[in-house]
Amino acid sequence: MDIAHSRGSLEADWVVVATDAYTKAPWPELRHEQIHVPYFNVATRPLPDELQKSILPNREGYWDTKKILSSFRLDREGRLIFGSIGALGGMGSRIHRSWAKRAIRELFPQILDVELEFEWYGIIGTTGNHLPRFHCFAPNAASFCGYNGRGISPATVFGRVLVDHILGNVADADLPLPVTTPEIPAFRALKENYFEVGAQLAHLIDARF
Secondary structure, eight states, X not given: OEEEETXXXXXXXXXXXXXXXXXXXXXXXXXXXXXXXXXXXXXXXXXXXXHHHHHOTTOOOEEOOSSSOEEEXXXXXXXXXXXXXXXXXXXXXXXXXXXXXXXXXXXXTTOOSOOEEEEEEEEEEEOTTSOOEEEEEETTEEEEEOOTTOOHHHHHHXXXXXXXXXXXXSOGGXXXXXXXXXXXXXXXXXXXXXXXXXXXXXXXXXXXX
């Protein structure tokens, strides 16, 4: 397969499309298939060892099953990484940031002073049935995608499967997902706006009462 770019070209036997919700050219249908949901994280200053043990003694990762879900974990330096749906940009920034501080105080009252050191946000790609997909865009051009915000573990597994498939060790019939064609969901733009507005409303109220 020949891949051309304004700055050069290359030839490859296979192309693995691993850009998921951030995909643009040459297969923009991968982005159009997914509903983009903004997700942010904030990080506290590194916590003392005793505080870390009282929060997550085994350092597990956590997320809930709410429509406007939230998650938290500890990083290597002992910061509490706390996140939820929402974009830290525009009018929602203050709402989401204030909610995160309130939620941390409510969940972990032993953290007497919630001081945030870092913050960032990005995009989660969600599918209509909340299940990942497997697409073949051309002969020897394939993608596992649509992880709905929980991609670290399954993407690692699917990546290994795809390597074995490329090497000829896994047949088409033995792949964990069927080959499907990207489908654009109805009212995609409306749904994307719904998640950000809904997250702002939820975070404006939640952990106040």
